[in-house]
Amino acid sequence: QSVLTQPPSASGTPGQRVTISCSGSTSNIGSNYVFWYHQVPGTAPKLLIHVNNQRPLGVPDRFSGSKSGTSASLAISGLRSEDEADYYCAAWDDSLSGPVFGGGTKLTVL
Amino acid sequence: QVQLVQSEAEVKNPGASVKVSCKSSGYTFTSYSITWVRQAPGQGLEWMGRISPYSGHTEYAQKVQGRVTMSTDTSTSTVYMELRSLRSDDAAVYFCARGERTFDYWGQGTVVTVSS
Numbered sequence: 001q002s003v004l005t006q007p008p009s010a011s012g013t014p015g016q017r018v019t020i021s022c023s024g025s026t027s028n029i030g031s032n033y034v035f036w037y038h039q040v041p042g043t044a045p046k047l048l049i050h051v052n053n054q055r056p057l058g059v060p061d062r063f064s065g066s067k068s069g070t071s072a073s074l075a076i077s078g079l080r081s082e083d084e085a086d087y088y089c090a091a092w093d094d095s096l097s098g099p100v101f102g103g104g105t106k107l108t109v110l
Numbered sequence: 111q112v113q114l115v116q117s118e119a120e121v122k123n124p125g126a127s128v129k130v131s132c133k134s135s136g137y138t139f140t141s142y143s144i145t146w147v148r149q150a151p152g153q154g155l156e157w158m159g160r161i162s163p164y165s166g167h168t169e170y171a172q173k174v175q176g177r178v179t180m181s182t183d184t185s186t187s188t189v190y191m192e193l194r195s196l197r198s199d200d201a202a203v204y205f206c207a208r209g210e211r212t213f214d215y216w217g218q219g220t221v222v223t224v225s226s
Contacts, residue, residue, distance in 0.1 A: 002154050035212060037155075044205055044216035045147075045155065056214065088155055092211050098171060099145075099211060101155040 003028065003100035004089050011108040017077040020105045022089030024070050028100055032092040034072040036065055038085045039104075045088065049074065076107075084109045112136040114144075114206055114217035121223045122196050129192040130220045132206030139187040140164040143210040146180065146191045148202040149219075156202075160210055161189060196224045 005023040012018040024030065036049035047056050049065035052072070064075045072091075076083055089102040117131040132144060145160040159170035161180040168180050179192045193200060201224045207213035 033211070037213070044219055045207075045213070046216070047212065047214050050212050050214075090155075090213075096172075097169065098157050098159075100157070103154045 002103035003093060003096075004091065004102035006087075006089060006102035006105045008103065009106045009108065011110055012076075012079045013110045014079055014081065016079045017075060018079060018107065019076075020074045020087050020089075020107070022072045022074070022102050024072075024091060024100075026070060027095040028070075028091040028093040029067065029072055030070040031094060034065065034067050035090045036063075036074045037088045037090065039088065040085045048087070079109055081109045083107060112208065112215045114208060114215055116204075116206060116217040116220045119221040119223070121225065123226050124196055124198065124224055126196050127192060127194040128196060128222050129190055130204050130206075130222070132189045132191070132217050134187045134189070134208070137208075139184060142208045144180075144182075144189040145207045145209060145213060147205045147207060147213070149205070150199070150202040153202075158191070158204075163187075163189065193222075196222075198224050200224050 033051045037045040038048045039045040052067045053065040062078045086104045088104045093100045113135045115133045120128050140163045143160045143162045146158040147155050161168045163182045177194045181190045203219040205219050206217040208215040
């Protein structure tokens with residue numbers, strides 16, 4: 001069981017806006033930054049969002065992150081077929097002294 | 111450009127050990143920790159631990175504590191992760207990633223198969 005809770009799946013049609021939620025606790029999301037990674041099956045994860053809502057260079061502004069209390073969410077607007085991937089949230093956990101991940105959300109573009 | 115290149119896939123018997131390497135290039139090796147994350151088939155990401163190439167300091171996840179050793183070779187900018195007493199549930203893709211909390215660059219992954 002993952003420490004952070006994500007829905008196992010999400011879907012949308014091209015051009016739509018979808019959001020993926022991530023729920024944690026006071027020891028992780030509630031007191032630390034949230035990160036989002038996306039992973040095309042068979043490849044390594046890639047950093048998508050860091051420090052709750054910052055995009056690394058090269059990540060389109062269609063991707064945005066937010067955090068409130070012990071929950072966070074990733075929003076993808078103007079959905080495109082190439083956005084099909086698995087999305088993972090992550091945060092440092094003070095109790096475990098290490099990062100924890102969500103179980104991942106498989107995004108399907110219909 | 112920053113690159114992390116991992117060693118090739120391994121097939122091991124239960125009870126054996128595996129040592130995976132992660133060679134860094136394109137940045138100052140001692141300036142960033144290297145973290146190891148694994149992913150069992152069809153599963154999510156699991157933190158295993160990290161090592162500071164600058165100090166050699168390590169932190170391990172409780173689940174693998176006692177069976178894992180991470181080490182560095184600064185002369186070749188390479189980090190190693192050795193996992194001992196392999197079990198069937200250690201079968202996974204093992205990734206190295208740059209950083210301690212923000213993982214901005216990842217290796218390509220090393221498949222470790224545990225089978226008799």
